[in-house]
Every structure is written in structure tokens, then in C-alpha cells.
Amino acid sequence: MQTKTEHITCLIIGSGPAGYTAAIYAARADLKPVLYTGLTPGGQLTETTEVDNFPGYPKGITGPELMEDLKAQAERFGTQVRFGLVTKADLNASPKRVWVDETTEITADTVIISTGASAKWIGLENETRLRMSAGGVSACAVCDGFFFKGQDVAIVGAGDTAAEEATYLSKLCKKVYMIVRRGEMRASKAMQQRVKNTPNIEILWDSETLDILGKDTVEGAIVKNNKTNETRTLNITGFFVAIGHNPNTAIFKGQLDMDELGYLHVVPGSTKTNIEGVFAVGDCADKTYRQAVTAAGSGCMGALDAERYLASAGVH
Numbered sequence: 590m591q592t593k594t595e596h597i598t599c600l601i602i603g604s605g606p607a608g609y610t611a612a613i614y615a616a617r618a619d620l621k622p623v624l625y626t627g628l629t630p631g632g633q634l635t636e637t638t639e640v641d642n643f644p645g646y647p648k649g650i651t652g653p654e655l656m657e658d659l660k661a662q663a664e665r666f667g668t669q670v671r672f673g674l675v676t677k678a679d680l681n682a683s684p685k686r687v688w689v690d691e692t693t694e695i696t697a698d699t700v701i702i703s704t705g706a707s708a709k710w711i712g713l714e715n716e717t718r719l720r721m722s723a724g725g726v727s728a729c730a731v732c733d734g735f736f737f738k739g740q741d742v743a744i745v746g747a748g749d750t751a752a753e754e755a756t757y758l759s760k761l762c763k764k765v766y767m768i769v770r771r772g773e774m775r776a777s778k779a780m781q782q783r784v785k786n787t788p789n790i791e792i793l794w795d796s797e798t799l800d801i802l803g804k805d806t807v808e809g810a811i812v813k814n815n816k817t818n819e820t821r822t823l824n825i826t827g828f829f830v831a832i833g834h835n836p837n838t839a840i841f842k843g844q845l846d847m848d849e850l851g852y853l854h855v856v857p858g859s860t861k862t863n864i865e866g867v868f869a870v871g872d873c874a875d876k877t878y879r880q881a882v883t884a885a886g887s888g889c890m891g892a893l894d895a896e897r898y899l900a901s902a903g904v905h
């Protein structure tokens with residue numbers, strides 16, 4: 590296939606809150622950023638409904654609208670937003686080399702990586718349906734727990750995220766069923782203790798979810814105990830999945846330092862990776878907070894770091 594090469598001063602990979610915020614700052618600093626959106630323009634927030642915790646929207650805003658606003662703001666200052674998937678990168682090259690959709694080769698003076706992370710799902714048909722229709726299936730208790738105030742909900746998972754989110758939900762909801770697939774939890778001892786000591790959290794050990802019930806919204810879940818083979822229907826209105834995330838960093842393996850899960854390492858207090866001129870922002874480098882506003886904040890840091898790098902390298 591024929592390839593064409595283009596040189597870009599500041600390349601941003603990914604179109605979540607981190608990428609667009611980096612673009613706003615980079616464009617205003619006249620770095621002429623080009624942002625490639627990836628396959629889900631707008632990222633994870635386009636799969637949620639109401640966003641009530643992003644500062645500046647006192648009445649809330651939908652995820653897709655928020656992302657359109659961020660995109661428009663980035664474009665207002667001259668960011669070129671392009672649909673395309675970065676499929677390969679040689680970040681050690683000088684300038685850095687990146688391939689988009691296998692066909693377009695780009696060289697860049699600086700690269701800001703904001704490829705995000707994708708929530709893992711159980712894989713049930715009704716889980717996908719009620720998630721896509723915003724019918725009460727969610728992978729973010731902090732984002733969506735509020736909608737289930739005073740109601741009964743379930744959460745699947747047994748890691749630190751599930752334990753933290755179960756505790757969070759227990760403060761809002763009447764009852765929280767925690768569905769754990771083994772006879773023990775992976776979460777830290779302290780988190781486990783907190784969950785076990787919370788009276789309105791009931792842990793269902795050795796259990797898997799067979800189905801989620803409800804036409805337009807969640808009305809229940811069928812759970813099976815794998816030790817006793819007993820099934821049970823939970824009367825719930827919300828179903829949370831907290832079984833981990835996959836950071837979208839596979840194409841940078843072997844080049845950028847990352848942890849065993851694939852989260853990119855940055856120098857603490859900055860967005861610098863182990864390669865000069867390459868910066869990591871948002872969820873691809875953050876397994877702890879994972880909020881739109883923290884991603885946006887780190888996007889701003891990435892653009893400022895890139896601007897300083899270009900100035901010190903004498904490029905800009």
C-alpha cells in the first residue's frame with residue numbers, strides 16, 4: 590500500500606477529555622496540534638449519559654455533548670481533529686514516527702499520548718444492551734451511583750476498584766450486593782475489611798452473573814453460586830461492573846515504560862515518559878482516579894510539558 594509522510598509539531602493520540610484538553614492548550618500555545626481520535630471519537634464518556642461531576646456544568650451535561658463541546662473548543666483554536674487509528678509507533682526515532690490506519694506515516698516533534706483505557710465487561714448480551722441504552726448498567730460507580738440513591742444495586746468484581754466502588758455505593762444506596770467469582774477477594778486487606786464491615790453490603794462469594802433482567806432498565810440479576818449450583822434473583826435497579834480496565838497502550842510496548850497492566854509510567858508530578866518529547870496523559874497513565882476532570886487536568890499538564898520540551902529543544 591502507498592504511504593505518505595507528513596510532519597507535525599505536536600501530535601495528540603486520543604480524543605477523550607485528556608486529549609482534547611491537551612489540544613486546547615497546545616493550540617493556544619501555537620503548537621498547531623493534530624489530534625487523531627481513535628475508533629471511538631470522544632472516548633469512554635460517549636458511552637455514558639449524564640455527567641454531573643464535571644465542573645462548570647451546574648445542571649449536568651450528557652457525555653456525548655461534553656465531548657462535542659471539548660472538541661469544538663479545541664478546534665476553535667486551530668486543532669486539526671482527524672478520525673483515524675494510530676496502529677504503529679517508533680517513538681525512539683528522531684523525529685518520532687507514527688503510522689495511522691497503516692497507511693499514513695507521520696513524523697512528529699512531540700507526541701502526547703491520551704489513548705485512555707477501556708472498561709472490561711462480563712460479556713452478557715443484556716449487559717451490553719442495558720449499557721448502551723443507559724438502562725442502569727455502568728462501569729463507573731462514582732459517575733452513576735447518584736442515580737441509584739436509596740435503591741438496591743449490585744457490583745461485580747473483587748479488586749480494589751470493586752471494593753472502593755462498593756463502599757462508595759453503600760453510602761448512597763439501600764443495599765449493595767457484591768458479586769465475587771471466587772471464595773476470596775483480590776483487593777487489599779484494608780479495602781476488604783472496609784467492605785466486610787459495611788452492614789448494607791452483602792458479599793455473594795463464588796458467584797457469577799448468569800443474566801441481567803429488565804426491558805428498558807435493570808430490574809434484576811440472576812446469580813449462580815458455583816459451589817452449590819444454587820441460583821438467586823437479585824431485585825436491583827443498578828448493575829455495576831468493576832472487573833478492571835485495559836489501558837490502550839499495546840502499540841507502545843517495548844518502547845515506553847509501563848506497569849504489568851499496561852499503564853504508562855510518568856515521572857511523578859509531570860507527564861514525561863521515559864522517552865524525551867513523549868508525554869502520557871489521562872487514563873492510559875492513571876489507574877487510580879480515572880475521572881474526566883483528572884484526565885482533563887493531566888491533558889493540560891501534557892501540553893505545557895510538550896511546549897517546554899519544544900522550547901528547550903529549540904523547535905518552537
Ligand code: NDP
Pocket residue numbers: 710711745746747748749750751753770771774775776831832833834876877
Ligand atoms: P483488578 O484486575 O485488580 O481486579 C479485577 C477483579 O475483577 C478481580 O477480583 C477479578 O477476579 C474480577 N474479575 C475479572 N474478570 C471477571 C469476570 N469476568 N467476572 C467476574 N469477576 C471478574 O482490577 P481493579 O480495577 O480492581 O484494579 C486495577 C489496579 O488498580 C490494581 O492494581 C489495583 O490495586 C489498582 N487500584 C488501586 C486503587 C487505590 O489504590 N486506591 C483503587 C483502584 C484500583 P479474580 O480476583 O478472581 O481474578
